[in-house]
Amino acid sequence: LSSCWGYRQREPGSTGRGGVWAEAKQETPGQAGQSWGHCGGEGQSDAQLGCPARLPALATRRAPGPREEASLARRPLDSGTAPSCSLAGGDRQRRLEPQRQDESRCRPFAPADARQAVPAQPVRYMGMPWGPAVGGWRGRRRGLGLPPSALAVAAAGLMCTALVAYACWGQLPPLPWASPAQSRPVGVLLWWEPFGGGGPASRPTPDCRLRFNISGCRLLTDRSTYGEAHAVLFHHRDLVRGPPDWPPPWGIQVRTAEELELRVLDDLEEEAAAAAEALAISSPRPPGQRWVWMNFESPSHSPGLRSLESNLFNWTLSYRADSDIFVPYGYLYPRSHPRDQPIGQVPPLAQKRGLVAWVVSNWDERQARVRYYHQLSQHVRVDVFGQRGPGRPVPDSGLLHTVARYKFYLAFENSQHLDYITEKLWRNALLAGAVPVVLGPDRANYERFVPRGAFIHVDDFPSASSLATYLLFLDRNLAVYRRYFHWRRRYAVHITSFWDEPWCRACQAVQTAGDQPKSIRNLASWFEQ
Structure with a gap:
């Protein structure tokens, strides 16, 4: 029906079923050869569609009387019985023919007196999801939608049904921050507190379920629970510089308590040495226990890698995306729940009085960033x-708050390695609301974690002077500068919580891992690439 009579308005020259649609317009006298649409398409004769066979017969029928003309003139263009040139028979054909005589839009085949009827008006697109309509809600075609009141009633009914189901038969799907189903209990022992001087962890253990939505975790710091732990975390920096208090069979096995006491410098080390001696005479490494090598420094600042034995560790936990347990310094996540940072957290441009800021703690003239x-x-x-x-x-x-007063922040890493993107980008720049100017791995590596329009890479410019020229250009053209914040409409920033989050992520990895054994054959060659 639509392809024959041009019921829907199409763009000039666009194709529809049956052929090319003519531009929707009102015909004037003398334009008998122009029309809203046509019956035949390319390669099809009009006779094949049945239109010419019916329409000549309409001219032989009597013209409508004055009352019928008035009724037809008041009748909406689309009243539910839209004209059609397809074959119809019986009573339906007799009901439609008077309307066809005056409202027919197949102009090339209509008789001359039929063209004296009220001219058809162009179909007006209403922007409804189900397509074109005429005259708003009153003029839409039947069966294509519901009035707003009916939609509101339907929506309210669905809401009530959902609430009843929630109250009576179960719970709705959990929100992203809700607690999941109970997982199997897993014990994870932290052998050294990171940067804690080689002693056991001294601060309270985190609640993984409350903080990271990970249930079933038993975080351990007492080395006497070594035999109960499903996994043991070893921080690399403390591992290579701490006292020789490894678990068995790599730990201290022949030294007596008197020999160990010679190394005691304070009560903390004495306690650690006593725990190591107790482990030395206990059972060997429990079957199925996983040793996890944890490191968040770059290879340039990770000494002693080659001194570690092959097949000593089962898993790796680091900022590298190809680690067994991937824990980056930060990441972006879609805005989907109320705990997301508000878009307004970025200070207004009027508060950004400075141009470029840089916070650096380790100054070394030999570094590329300096x-x-x-x-x-x-x-x-x-x-x-x-x-x-x-x-x-x-x-x-x-x-x-200091960085937020600047338009740009130099997120320069102390060394350039694969995936080594630290808090300098995530916290100091993105979270603070400054546009990061990055120096680290190449742009393609950054774009694995951050939209390409969210940062400026020094490699994009042939020299530092050309980069400075671009920063000054953005300072003068605020409309272009604002584009670097478009990503905030869709994403929020997550900052990794050290060292609680890696600890809980290790527990989560043990819960989801299978029983297949694995060991790291050459840790140094993998991490230094």
């Missing part, structure tokens, strides 16, 4: 904060 800073600072002002180098102390308002 050399690049010297080049960039010759062309644009860079305010440096920190205890080393030319830096000044961070104001009492805090790092985030």
Whole structure:
């Protein structure tokens, strides 16, 4: 019906079923050869569709009387019995023919007197999801939708049904931050507290279920529970520089308590040494227990990698995406629940009085980031904060509030390695509301974790002077500068909580892992690539 009579308005030249649609317009006298649509298509004769066979007969029928003309003139264009040139028979044909005589839009085949009827008006698109309509709700075709009141009633009914189901028969699907089903209990022992001087963990263990939606975790710090642990975490920095208090059979096995006491410097080390001696005379490594190597420093700042034995560890836990347990310094997640940071957290541009800021704690003139800073600072002002180098102390308002007053932040890593993207990007720049200028792995590596329009990479420019020129351009063109914040409409920033989150993620990995054994054959060759 639509392809024959041009019921729906199409763009000029666009194709529909049956042929090319003509532009929807009102016909004037003398345009007998122009029409809203046609019956035949390319390769089809009009006779094949039946239109010419019916329409000539309409001219031989009597013209409608005055009352019928008035009735037809008041009748909406689309009243539920839209004209059709398809074959129809019986009473339906007799009911439709008077309307066809005056409202027919197959102009090339209509008689001359039929063209004296009220001209058809172009179909007006109403923007409804189900397509074109005429005259709003009153003029839409039957069966294509419901009035707003009916839709509201239907929506209310669905809501009531859902609430009844929730109250009587079960719970709705959990929200992203809701607690999942109970998982099997898993014990994870932290052998050293990271950067804790080699002693056991001394602070309270985190609640994985409350903080990270991971249930069934038993986090252990007492080394006497070594035989009960499903996994043991070893922090690399403490592992290579701490006292020789490894678990058996790699730990201390022949030293007596008197020999160990010679190494005691304080009560904490004495306690650690006693625990190591107790383990040395206990059972060997429990079957199925996984040793997890944990490290969040780059290979350039991870000494002693090659001193570790092959097949010593079963899993790796690091910022590397190809780790057995991947825990990045931060990540973006879709905004989907009320705990997301509000979009308004980014300070208004009027509050950004400074141009470029950089917070650095480890100043080394040999580092690539320091050399690049010297080049960039010759062309644009860079305010440096920190205890080393030319830096000044961070104001009492805090790092985030300080950086928020700047348009750009230098997220320069201390070394360039695969996936080594630290809090300098996630916390100091993105969370603070400054556009990050990054120096680290290549752009393609950054784009695995951050939208390409959310940061500026130093590799995009042939020199530091050209980068400075671009930063000054953005400073003068705020409309272009604002584009670097478009990602905030869809994403929020998650900052990894050290060391609670890696601990809980290790528990989660044990819960979901199978029983297939695995060991790291050459840890150094993998991590240093």
